Amino acid sequence: MIWQVAVIAGVLLMLGAAGMLRPSAVAAVWAVARQTFTQCLRTKVAAVFGVLLAACLAALPAVMVGDGTLAGRIRTFLDYGTTIAAVLLSLVVILLSVGVVSNDVRDKHVFLVCVKPLARWQYVAGRWLGVVMLACLLLGLSGAMLYGMAEYLRGRDDLAVRPEDRRAVDTEVLAARVGVAPRPPDVRAELVRRVERSKADGSWAAAVESYRAGRGLDAMEAEAKLIGDLRRELETERQSVAPRGSLTLRFSGIHARRGSLARGGKVVGVAGDKGLLELSCPPALAQRLLVGGPVRVNERTGVVRRLWATGFLASFHLEDMRAPGLAELRGGSRAEIVAEPTIQLSYKLAPLDGSEGKYLPAAWEISTPDGREMYYYEEPLPGAPTDMPVTMVVPARLADANGELVARYFNPSPASVMMNFRDVSVLYVVGTFEPNLLKTLLLMAMGLAFLAALGTMSGSFLSFPVGCLLCFSVLPFWLMRYLLGQAADVVTQGGDWMVHVLAGVLYVMRILLPDLDATLSASFLVDGLAVPWAHMAAAALMTLAVRGGLLLLLACWLFSRRELARVQV
């Protein structure tokens, strides 16, 4: 973070040194930007965009219902809504940013502007800034529409059939959560052991030679590649769970908010042999509970199975039901009920037999690292769906003061199960939806600012249609950014110099093209995850300052060398 701030400060200092931030220069840029903003507004682009977006957003909830739950419906709406807004805005920004410069040259408006005391770079920067200002306005409108529609859906009683539906929306969708991944499996010791064993029995040299010959590598590269493959194989082994086996995951850095809510309640009914208790409680306490989440009754922790506005049904371990605190409870008894702060554990199961669309039984034991406190959870029938994220709620107190927590998964099914560590995370709420939406819009604004720089650069030396064509032809490369990177890695394995040149070109393209997916897509918001500040700083630095700045500098250079008039003799 510090180095990022230092780089930004360095860039600002250099700009200042170059005289770009002189008051007169800033005033000139601002004058052009204001005029550009007015121009874009009055060309009715904003109005058309607004109508189009409003129509799409209004129609979305009726068309896209997700998994049918309220949370799923809102998540799907946010997913498609932000995607539509991003696509429409990208189109608008590219068309406008190419047009405001190239059409100015075509219609000779520059004759009057560029003869005024205005450096060419100030004109280009002003044009870019004006388009970015309009993009921010439209983005704000989009955000307002998305927020309004999401709130409207959340408030619809006909969609929130169960009380937990609305609670799920509040804690999983319209929330800002932090995700903590488990520590990756440490396979170093095992890797060393296996390599040593292989070297001892003489099979290592043959394996390296096989890699060298098969992939055209030298001996060192072949050995490194072989070790990498071995490591991945071991990691896969560690992430698979045999029938009736278990897998332990360790988490650290969990700093969920503490603070529980305790209220008195009354026992409505007891089914001691089934470990069930029905209690009535104040609405304020019921609102803090989650179906599937923990609740403490007279110092014993149970799981909320059903929830009402003024009561709940909870299940307890049979041993706890017989222990002091719960054993003496009868209908009408008073009990101390504590709604604890919770965290969520999200995971995904993949059966190794390749079957899909199944449900698998799953049981978890969550505990503090020292094992003093434990929480058991078993997925109710029919179990956890495979290949889909499943979220369970556990008490936040299980993460100790150092933010460490241990989760052990038990596989009761007769089939082996794969649990990829990347698909497992502990989630806890750190903020509300509104600031998270704002941060998401800021990220999108950075992506749009980059596109505006790309459009301005194209318009600075090309006509409007050709400039648009250039921009739109770059977009597929952006989408294929990761493929390009992989292709570059693949081709470097050959020895031909032509291949290395090609790899170099691919590498440069990967560097020049920003990861617009990290800015224009709202994946954090859709998943109910807080947008990390580090992610925003990285986007601001790499997408906006470095790549966008480079494009703007190129635009200024091209425009300052362009003759603004044509032959008329």
Added chain:
Amino acid sequence: MVEHADNVVLTRKLTKVFRDFWLREKVTAVADLDLAIHPREVFGLLGPNGSGKSTTLKLVLGLLFPTRGAVWVFGRRPTDVATKARIGFLPEDSHLYPFLDARETLDFYGRLFHQRRSERRRRVEMLLDMVGLASVAHRRIGEYSKGMQRRIGLAQALINDPDLLILDEPTGGMDPLGTRQFKDLIATLARRGKTVILSSHLLADVEDVCDRVCILYGGRQQALGGVEELLHTPARTQITTDRLDERTLERLAGVLAEAGREIVEVSSPRQRLEEVFLRTVREAQERRLRTGGAGAGGGVAEFLRQAGPPAADGRRVIEQLVAAPPQAPSATEAAAPAAEQPPPPAPPQTDKVLADLLEAGRQKGQEPAPAEEKHPRRHAAAPPDRSVIDGLLGGGGKDRKP
């Protein structure tokens, strides 16, 4: 550098060649042009279509880059920001943003000169009043007629009270009223020591306002000099007087015959259509007839009439003093007949004819001729023999009656 400082615009072997996509030479728009435009000069660029006038102006403005040679404006490169702060430009077509209204347009261009808000507003209102568009300033430029757009274009060119005003076909699309006001404006600016470069097909406009002209053809300079110098016809004399009867004409012919001359043409002078038009419109305005177009327009904006900036050097002070209105003449000087002033360089025989005519006028009790104006080039000249210009332009002056 001294040469640069002495000239507002200086070009040396200025050449502009336009090339096609394959960099093959397509056309030479300007070739080896040497121009030196002095401070406080109204300079005309003349030439038929495609002669390179507009290209020359664009090179001076930095909108085009020279292929060869160089151009300096106020001693610097045309693209220099400090140079551009002293220039006002009105292009051949207005090229204004159609979605802005007149007030927003002038405000935008004023901002580019970093003018304070209060000063900007003051100038915008004065300019709107000056060009007669104050009542329609709320309408967008795209709704204006071509002439109204030209007026706003002129206003934007003056927003910074420029030291150098470059006008490319300025009166195209303007009605005679606007044309008249435009000429008045040029005269006002010239009096304030501004430099004006004017490119026009309308030779009457150029002739009325310019001190010097350069005639271009094929991108090359064909003639360069003062308007008087180019238009003066030493071989002829024209006399304008009250209507003469047949007898007086016969006597006059006799006098001329004695001097070995003959009358070439006798006619009653006609009013110029411009004068009739201006009088008619003025009367309509006095009757307060409504119009959705441009209004009468006020006088030249106050900030354009104010005294120019303090002299930069001693030489400028001297020039200003020289250019200042002369002291009121003494009674003796005022009463002295014009014939007693130093004689102009004319043939002796012509002098004699004039002396005779003046003597006859005195006998009739006429007032003595008024003193010569400070800028005789604009008003005192006889109708010109435009053979030099017409010959070069190939009939370019057909739009003016002989």
